[in-house]
Amino acid sequence: MQTKRTDLPAGFSLYLDAVRFAAAAMVAVAHLLMLRLIDDRLAPYVPDLGREAVIVFFVLSGFVIKYSVDQKHASLQDYVVARCARIYSAALPVLVAAFAIVALVLNFSDVAVKTAYQVAKAYVYFPFHLLFAGEFWNLAESPPWLLPYWSLGYEVWYYVLFGIAYYLTGARRLILLACVLLLVGFKLWMLLPIWLSGVWLYEWSKSHSVSPGWASAGWLVSLAALCAFKLVDADVYLRALGSAIWPFPGLRLVSADRYLADYVVCALVLVNFACARSLRFAWLRALHRPVRALAGYTFTLYLVHFLVLMAWKSFYPHNPANVADVALMLCAVGVVTYLTGFVTERRKGAFEKLFRGLYERASRAVVPAKA
Incomplete structure (x- = not known):
């Protein structure tokens, strides 16, 4: 598959890294609110953008995956190894760590641990x-003390569907796509357009651009629209509406019950990214090193923060009104994320070697069977 290289503008690439880390931080803040680890008097003034951050991740994931395969001309093996390692x-x-702790x-x-049955x-x-x-389907299971893990139940299978659609052809592609779609169920179907919108945006951006003036305006308007969307509780209304009009009572929406609001947020993210691609972000380039460094811990922060917060809440007599307690808790999240990064994202190369070896062994096992 030969495609023309279309490198991302340096400012836009840095912007996406900043957005990635900011989204992970917003998820962490949302869980601080959910677990009531912030003073109730302050909580109403803290933005709860956890769900919106997940939608940002979905759009960004589709965009980055399409960019990755387009630029690296990766084979199916390269794609599988890179995704598994990541x-x-x-x-x-x-x-x-979660199961052990x-x-x-x-x-x-x-x-008391609600998910004790999983450990047993x-x-x-x-x-x-x-x-x-x-x-899958009516399931709604996250690992013990790892609530954010739920979104991987969507994203990983979107990787699978994309890999099948992109690298395979003919009847084999259609059969495998149908089998995977039947396996994962309706919730993943409902949010799949959001992930695919990121793929579409990358393709669109290869042949389209927004003039700098309109890009600046569109970028600001998209952010303002998101703020207004939250301030008027439009997401709450759409969540209730989505549940009310859902015609299949036997199929539980659970993590997909905000689908109407998710589509709106998706549209705003698309506008924001499309406009951001035409902006220079000179102010952000001055922060190049810290932004890249923080972005390298995004996935670890996203996964590990809830485990830290649950342990903190369970064993420390936390006082939400005590500034020192809140500061110490946030430091704990930061330190654990940093240390965990050395055995997670910083060791991605070792995982790539492992999965490449496994892939090659599986390929050698399959080839004789065909012969």
Whole structure:
């Protein structure tokens, strides 16, 4: 597959990295609010943009995946190895840590854990979560103390669907796409257009651009529109409306119950990214080093922060009104994220070698069978 190289503008690439880290931070802030770890008097003034941040991740994921395969002309093997290394370099160590920590909690403390049944049957639930099957059809299962893991049940299978559609051809492609779509279920179908919109945006941006004046205006308007969307509780209204008009009572929406609001946020993100691609972001370039450094810990922060917050809430007499307690808690999240990064995202190369070897072994096993 030969395609023309279309490198991203330096300012836009840096902007996407900044957005990536900011989105992970917004998810963490949303969970601070959910767990009531911030003073109730202050909480109404703290933006709760956790769900919107996940939609940003979905759009960004589709965009980056299409960019990656377009620029690197990757083979199916390259694609599979890169995606597995990216996901499992963070997901596997954090998943091991979560099961181990919660097992210790259950055995040596009286802290109640709602997902204790998963630890008791780790031989079932650990491989289950390694396959990211928690959002199939009517399921709604996240690993112990790893609530953010739910979105991987969408994103990983979108990687699978994209890989099949992009690299395979003919009847084999159609059959495998149909099988995977039937396997994952309706919730993933509903949010798939959001992920695919990122793919579309990358293709659109190769032949279209926005003039600098309009780009500046569009970028600002998209941000203002998102703020207004949240301030008037449009997301709350659309969530209720989506549930009210859902015609299949036997199919539980659960993590997809905000689908109407998600589509609106998706549209705003598309406008924002399309406009941002034409902006220079000179002010952001001055922060090149810290932005790139922080972006390297995005996935780890996204996964590990909830585990830290749950442990903190369970074992420390946290006072939400105490500034020192809140500051110490945030430091704990930062330190654990930084240290965990050394065995997750910083070790992605080792995971690439592992999965390349596994892929080659599987290929050698399949070829004789065909012969």
